[in-house]
Amino acid sequence: MIRRNWRPIPLVLFLVFVVVAGARDVVNEWPSAAKMGQKAATAAEAGYVLAAVASLAALAMRRPWARAAAWAWAALTTATGFLAAMFWGEAGVAASLAGAAGCAAVCAGLIALAFRRPRGLGAGDAA
Helix, strand or coil: CCCCCCCHHHHHHHHHHHHHHHHHHHHHHHHHCCCHHHHHHHHHHHHHHHHHHHHHHHHHHCCCCHHHHHHHHHHHHHHHHHHHHHHHCCCCHHHHHHHHHHHHHHHHHHHHHHCCCCCCCCCCCCC
């Protein structure tokens, strides 16, 4: 019996959402980014959109670098969570760090689930 690996599906769906929403936000926010911090936050957002596209491509093609691309996306998303709260939302450092921690937790959970080995497979078994 062949089991389908459903574990990457939540990450893939989230990445698709991130690409669509993030690209729209970058286009809308860049012209109104007046301060350097706002430009940095928007640039980080553009970076995580590109990393999400790379992650989706790597996952679709089952490339060995898919995990690294997903972690790059997670790092840029976490940085954006901090920068956006700090410079667009004018939150304090503590609130910005809390936002970044939330981003990191969601990203790490999705990546851990996506790359977890299915139960019952040993080291020599095929996935």
